[in-house]
Amino acid sequence: MPSGPDAARASIEAVWRLESARIVGALTRLVRDVGLAEELAQDALVVALQEWPVNGVPPNPAGWLMTTARHRAIDRLRREDRLAVKIAEIGRSAEDDQRTHGAADFDAVLDDDALLKDDVLRLIFVACHPVLSTEARIALTLRVVGGLTTDEIARAFVVPEATVAQRIVRAKRTLADKRIAFEIPPPAERAARLASVLEVIYLIFNEGYTATAGSDWLRPELTHEALRLGRVLAELAPDEPEVHGLVALMEIQSSRNAARVGPDGAPVPLLEQNRGRWDGLLIRRGYAALLRAEALGKPVGPYVLQAAIAACHARARTAADTDWAAIAALYGSLARLTPTPVVELNRAVAVAMAYGPERGLEIVDAVAADPALRDYHLLPTVRGDLLARLGRTDDARAEFERAAALTRNERERAVLQSRAAAL
């Protein structure tokens, strides 16, 4: 391993990112407070940053961090004479918590791999608790589960570092004030809590995936981070089809990364992408995740359906090979589960490709009056496209012009204006 202070620092950061979720999770189990646990873990990190560059990286860096953090926790509990209080509190929770009685058992708790897995899952559920705002959930998840620094999160979301720091502080306070339990949600809450977790991961993914502005060097990192969180979650909660559905969706969407942007930086639409540049490894991983979801034999949810749609595109060797009838049917199922006008618009496109523009136009016109679509430039874009294919040139031109006026993306506006002019 390379030596020197910089190398030691880089090693510390690497170990931290790999281990912080387990460390913070295990400490939260002990002190019953995510905020305090994260502080204690950070203390251990500071000690590492002081000692490793001088004394060298220890032979087992992850174990070193865990042990140091654990000692901090014990010291803290003793110093504040809270051990007795905590034991009393712990005493009334789940049965496996009996193992946390007293400092002597700390080792057993922290070294038990199954418990550590549960700790990470609990940590994810707590960080994504619906009692927190969406922004707070995202920031806290990236911080305590992903091991990102406040500065990294701020840069990725193109907001000031102080804003992110404040979101995290407030989130921790809210969790403490509302006495949110550090637990796998009970069955009655499980579906809603899981939906909140999946939403957070997919929001992180999309922030990276659709980013067109800002200091963009870290934004692909967000896509990667979300994918990693999803893969971790899939191993922690393997019986949830929607978890595998989300992972499949993200794997397949990520497979297109190299083909999504042209040499001039302009976004390339799906059907015009060079499919040779799609990443076959990620596509296969996406299929595998989708199969895992289906193998569970449970009712499918929106992520599985969206992944299945993505898989239809991935399977087509050319755009012309796309099985639009299958995609239209999947959008039909999706529309029944999540009846939103945007889903209907997507269904209209698929139906038009499968069964002709008239059928698509019927669906578009049925949702055109929806207030949610009033300023949505894709509505006139899709409508213009269908009208053009039907030979209704004047109507199509008007729609493209309307779409051009609505879009905030310069490049897209230029494309729409030229389409209007070409009619």
Add this chain to the structure above:
Amino acid sequence: MRFLMTMNGGGRPADEQLYAAMGRFVEELTQAGVLLATGGLSMTGTHMSASGGRVTMTDGPYAEAKETIVSFALLDVRTKEEAVELSRRFWAIVKDGEGDIRQVLGPEG
């Protein structure tokens, strides 16, 4: 970032204990969400060489086990240091032998 972690032949022969430890390590990598693919390679193969367009094929087995890759893991990590740390854990389990970690270059970075 993708890194290909490879192990060369010639190390101590794997026993049941090592296989079990290796299984746990693969499990750990999977749980960490960093393992994209892994596999072992046969010690027999065909060595290909080309010179001025003339292709020569030589059937194995390979003479220099120590220079021949026998297994690999494709890792998807955030930094080179993460790949190094994971590799360090791998070799702490294997104890004897050698291999490499190399970044996979490509549009994914």
